[in-house]
Amino acid sequence: MAIVTAVSATFLLAALAPWLGRVLGTRAGWIFATVPAAIAVWLATRAPAILSGTPIEGRLAWAPSLGLELAFSIDGLGLLFGLLISGVGGLVLIYAGAYLGPHRHASRLQSFLLVFMGSMLGVVWSENLLGLFVFWELTSISSYLLIGFDHERPAARAAALKALLVTGGGGLCLLVAVLMLGSIGGSYDLGALLDERDTILASPWLGAIVVLVCLGAFTKSAQFPFHFWLPGAMEAPTPVSAYLHSSTMVKAGIFLLARLDPLLGSAAWWGPLLTAFGATTMVLGAVLAVRQTHLKRILAYSTVSSLGIVTMALGIGTEKAVVAGFAYLLAHALFKGSLFMVAGAIDHGCGEKDAERLGGLRRAMPALFTASLLAALSMAGLPPLLGFIGKELLLEATLAAPTWTTALVVATTFAAALTVTVAFLAGVRPFIGSLAETPRTPHAPSPGLLLGPGLLALLGLAAAVLPATAATPLALGAAGAVLGDVPEKSLALWHGLTPALGLSALAVAVGAGAYAGRRIVRSGLDRIGALDRVGPERLYGAALKGLLAVAGGQTRLLQSGHLRSYVFITLGTVVLLVGGTLWLRGAVPFDAGPENPTWPELLVGAVIVAGSIATVLSRTRLAAIAALGLAGYGLAIMFVLFGGPDLAMTQLAVETLTVIIFVLIFRRLPQFRSFSTPLRRLADGLVALIAGLMVTGLVLVIARTDTDPTLARWFGDHSVPDAYGRNVVNVILVDFRAMDTLGEITVLAIAAIGVLALLRPGRMRRRHRGRAVS
Amino acid sequence: MKNVLLQTATRYLLPLLLLFSVVIFLQGHNKPGGGFIAGLIAAAAFSLHALAFDAASTRRLLRVDLRSLIGIGLTLAIASAALPLAFGRTFFSGLWTSIGGDPATGDPGLKIGTPLFFDLGVYLLVVGIAMLLVLTLLEPAGPTYEGPADESEGDAA
Structure with a gap:
């Protein structure tokens, strides 16, 4: 149950954060960070047990009658990701508190970050694919809110939408894949699916499943050709970029590939797909990163490149490659998270985001410079840092790759060289040289x-110097979850004079050269910039425009703005479908009427009819409303006569409020006048008459139909003993079928938001007085 | 424009109607009634107040921002459904306890359960939505809304 507690504590804190933030003020981040810190410590204490092969498990029965339960399990893979999510998450909460300061929506950001954290933990710990999918979608939604945090800026909104549409589209592909896996394997539990591995691998749908899973993972992890949303997401406040777009969310796609690798790894297309797209992304990201000068965008493109590296490693699939992939993933989370936060601190301290316009900050920010230097060296893959170990392992793995060896080695070395350039651009360049003029005096x-x-930067150093304490067991544990057995291997800084070391040295030399001559390199790269015009981002823009055009066209067609046509279309459709069915079946017993109507019943019936006729004939609006109300009240009395007190009370209350609301709405309309020609009114009358006839026929049919009494008897029998209520109607509403009620009131609340927006457009125009962040 | 008779009558009717709404709400589990109906009755009572006086005084009377009331109602409903999870039961299973019951005499006491709080959530939500509609329509159209004040407590102040 500890897992369930950990995930729900995060969500609970997210719900309370807005209030707590108000009470705690700018120190809130430090307090909030205690929850992820506790999770990280808990994971660390349980790590030896997990790594020795006994995963932590936890289950929460949700709706067992529907076969739904939240099943969690932490194995080596879940441990590595869980530590990253909680550890980096705690630091980001503190960082975000300091970054936003007294921003009026600071605690809102903290709350979103915590929602994201809980969802992410859910993704990496889920044992059930449906649960995994739900948490997966929650990360997309919280990421949308986080990227669009500064929602007054159109650029932030557009970037948030782009990320949501791309990752959400991938999410739909994943859902289809999950459903296919579930229907072929007969279960949504990963363990049960693994038992059915042979059935799944023999299925004719295997190809489709592999492609759909890859689409889900590639969109989430910004693999080519879906890489474009990630640099756009840099519109988010920097703490968000550091957390979501370097160390956690973008790694969810990689996590998914690793999680499903034992299941789908032997599929023919799995390895080649991952290797090809990973390698392409790796090279493309590195090239695009060098072209940038905006600090966060440099880091974003280099993140794309790093994500490509890990995807490629999983695609190669050998023991060496998988271990290298996870070692690199760990190193990347540490150095990239650190560099993003450095970029944010620089922006916070001197108001400048362009790497080329920054310089000489080492004097004003010596401690930050140390952190940045350590992280940059790790990113460049220099000893004695974790990035070096990761890169060495990776080069070794590509040298030993079973297929496409030469191409992979060349591509990896090339990307490694450009990564050196990028590391110096983003992590060192702002601090060295002479002090540059900045909008704010650096502090x-x-x-x-x-x-x-x-x-994070220090951890990158410590993990490399003492690899046996954390880096080796974590990387091997995660690799073990993918490979089936924990490999016998250990991470070390010194591997001897290997070919990999030679390639490393070559990469550093080329990268340093490219940094020195970056003007020439950039102008060379700008020549291929023409390709932007046919890039996937353009395609996305065109698709979005097309979608909006279609939506606009069909809205103009259907939503004419004339109440008459709406009513006409709605009634016409119902009459055609329901009335048509009744007519074709010839089922309406028009001869049947109520047997022996009593005088009160006839009287009330007459009142209803009179009310309806008066409504149609009335010359003023108020009279029409009053007459309509008369018909409604008559109906309520009819319910009383036929023994439905609950219905009658509801009808009375609804009728009262409807009359009030009608009066209030009509008060705003112009004078009551007749605009329609007699012919149109005749047509309207005809439609009304046919609709009325149809409803009459329907009621007559229903009255004659024998419904199955089992359910009604069950409700009657169980109402008092199971739900302690004698009013079956109410017991059904709040207990037996409370799920329906919950859905209904949720819809009501959403409708209320819409009504509010329609009635008071002025409310949308309010200005924020808070400080803009980016 | 304001009718003194209506205003005076409302002063006496409003508490009675609200009391009626509470009775309907509480008896709902055994007799006709329940959160939805009771919420509509309360909304009708407050609408009477709004028509007799004006929207601003009804907002003052309600104290709570209506948008918050909708949120509170929905949260209460979801929370009462999720509470059993904390006791190892499934989502939406009813948790019951009784106050002042005496097993010796067979007196069941006052039974309190999560469905009651679920129904209360429905009640608050219905009042919130109905009053939001009525009050927004009653106020002059399209004023420029300045947003909630940074320091004060918004509409309720």
Whole structure:
């Protein structure tokens, strides 16, 4: 149950964060961070047991009658990701508090971050594919809210929408794949599916499943050709970029590939697909990163490249490659998270985001410079840092790759060289040289801004110097979850004079050269910039435009703005479908009427009819409303006569409020006048008459139909003993079928938001007085 | 424009109608009634107040921002459904306890269960939505809304 507690505590804190934030003020981040810190410590204490092969498990029965339960399990893979999510998450919460300061929506950001954290933990710990999918979608939604946090800026909104549409589209592909796996394997539990592995691998649908899973993973992890949303997501506040877009969310796709690798890894297309797209993404990301000068965008494109590396490693699929992939993933989370937070601290301290316009900050921010330097060296793959170990392992793995060896080695070395260039551009360039003019006078970052980047950078150093304490067991444990057995291997800084070391040295030399001559390199790369015009981003733009055009066209066609045509279309459709069925079946017993109507019944019936006729004939609006109300009240009395007190009360209350609301709405309309020609009114009358006839026929049919009494008897029998209520109607509403009621009131609440927006457009125009962030 | 008779009558009718709505709400489990109906009755009572006086005074009377009331109602409903999860039961299973019951005499006491709080959530939500509609329509159309004040407590102040 500890897992369930960990996930729900995160969501609970997210729900309370807006209030707590108000009480705690700018220190809130430090307090919030205790929850992820506790999760990280808990994971660390349980790590030896998990790594020795006994995963932590937890189950929460949700709706067992529907076969739904939340099943969690932490194995080596879940441990590595769980530590990253909770560890980096805690630091980001502190960092975000310091970054936003007294921003009026600071606690909203913290709340979104916590929702994201809980969803992400759910993704990496889910044992059930349906559960995994739900949490997966929650990460997309929280990411949308986080990217669009500064929602007053159109650029932020567009970027948020882009990320949501791309990852959401991939999510739909994943859902289809999950459903296919479930229907072929007979279960949504990963363990049960693994038992059915042979059935799944023999299925004719295997190809489709592989492609759909890849689409889900590639969109989430920004693989080519879906890489374009990630640099756009840099519109998010920097703490968000550091958390979602470097160390966690974008790795969810990779997690999915790793999680499903034992199941789908032997499929023919799996390895080649992952290797090809991973390698392409790796090279493309590195090239695009060098072209950038905006600090966060440099880092974003290089993240694309790194994600490509891990995808490629999983695609190669050998033991060496998988271990290398996870070692690199760990190193990347540490150095990239750190570099993003450094970029944010620089922006916070001097108001400049362009790497080429920054310089000489080492004097003003010495501690930040140390952190940045360590992270950049790790990213460049220099000893004695974790990035070096990761890159060495990766080069070794490509040298030993069973297929496409030469191409992979060349591509990896090329990407490694450009990564050196990028590391210096983003992590070192702003601090060296002469002090550049910046919008604000540079000042040292506060402890909250320094803690995150500093600690992550130091961890990158410590993990490499003492690999046996954390880096080796974590990387091997995760690899074990993919490969089936934990490999016998250990990570070390020194591997001897290997070919990989030679390639590493070559990469550093080329990368340093490219950094020195970056003007020439960039102008060379700008020549291929013409390709942007046919890139996938353009395609996305065109698709979005097309979608909006179609939506606009069909809205103009259907939503004419004339109430008459709406009513006409709605009634016409119902009459055609229901009335048509009744007519074709010839089932309406028009001869049947109520047997022996009593005088009160006839009287009330007459009142209803009179009310209806008066409504149609009335010359003023108020009279029409009053007459309509008369018909409604008559109906309520009819319910009383036929023994439905609940219905009658509801009808009375609804009728009262409807009359009030009608009066209030009509008060705003112009004078009551007749605009329609007699012919049209005749047509309207005809439609009304036919609709009335159809409803009459329907009621007569229903009255004659024998419904199955089992359900009614069951409700009657169980109402008092099971739900302690004698009013069966109410017991059904709040207990037996409460799920329906919950759905209904949710829809009501959403409708209320829409009504509010329609009635008071002025409300949408309010201005924010908070500080804009980016 | 305001009718003194209506205003005076409302002063006496409003508490009675609200009391009626509470009775209908509480008896709902055994007799006709329940959160939805009771919520509509309360909304009708407040609408009477709004018509007799004006929207601003009804907002003052309600104290709570209606948008918050809708949120509170929905949260209460979901929370009462999720509460059993904390006790190892499934989502939406009813948890019951009784106050002042005496097994010796067979007196069941006052039974309190999560469905009651679910129904209360429905009640608050219905009042919130109906009053939001009525009050928004009653106020002059399209004023420029300045957003909730940074320091004060918004409409309820």
